[in-house]
Amino acid sequence: MAGEVLNIGQVRIHSGSATTEEAMREAADMLEAAGAVTSEYYDAMLQRERTVSTYMGNELAIPHGTNETKDTILSSALAVIRYDGGVDWGGEPVRFVIGIAGRGDEHLEILSQIALLFSDEDEVEKLKAASTPEELFAMLSAVNE
Numbered sequence: 001m002a003g004e005v006l007n008i009g010q011v012r013i014h015s016g017s018a019t020t021e022e023a024m025r026e027a028a029d030m031l032e033a034a035g036a037v038t039s040e041y042y043d044a045m046l047q048r049e050r051t052v053s054t055y056m057g058n059e060l061a062i063p064h065g066t067n068e069t070k071d072t073i074l075s076s077a078l079a080v081i082r083y084d085g086g087v088d089w090g091g092e093p094v095r096f097v098i099g100i101a102g103r104g105d106e107h108l109e110i111l112s113q114i115a116l117l118f119s120d121e122d123e124v125e126k127l128k129a130a131s132t133p134e135e136l137f138a139m140l141s142a143v144n145e
Contacts, residue, residue, distance in 0.1 A: 004144045005110060006078045010034055011133040011140070017085030018097075024049070024063045027079040027099025036077030036101040037065075044069035045099070059095040059128075060118045061087070064107065076106045080140060082127070095128065113143050 010030055018026070028042035044065030048054065055061045065072060079099035087094040098114060100107055117123050117140070130136040 005076050006140060006143050008134060008137050010078060011080045011137040013082045013133055013136060015084050018083050018087050020087060020089050023087045023097040026081055027063055027097055030079035031077055031099050031101050034077045036075045038072045040072045041065055044072050053090050055089045055092045055094065058118045058124050059093060061089045061094045062098045062100055062114065064100040073101045073103055076102045078143060110143060
């Protein structure tokens with residue numbers, strides 16, 4: 001994969017909770033700040049969520065745009081946010097919101113790496129226990145390889 005899809009500035013930990021929309025907005029804003037997407041990407045995320053929930057199980061949601069809105073993606077990147085107060089994601093409890101922007105088919109590769117990591121409950125427990133964004137970033141940095 002070309003370049004780093006995740007850097008330390010794209011990892012946050014919040015002690016509180018958020019709504020689905022607030023969490024998606026924050027992820028979209030982080031991706032935009034990273035230069036990965038245009039300001040229309042948040043709407044693309046909302047569009048996708050209306051069609052199909054991006055809840056993945058194990059307290060993970062991975063909001064991303066629809067295929068029709070690919071032109072809002074400038075480069076591949078991730079935004080990782082942990083809400084310790086949780087997010088009610090269409091009735092499912094979510095603690096990790098990972099916004100994904102993928103050029104071409106790169107998002108499939110990124111998605112499979114994240115799905116793999118979050119399919120292991122011990123790994124998820126470690127990600128929950130990370131006390132700083134730096135610690136969380138270190139655990140997730142395999143996505144850059």
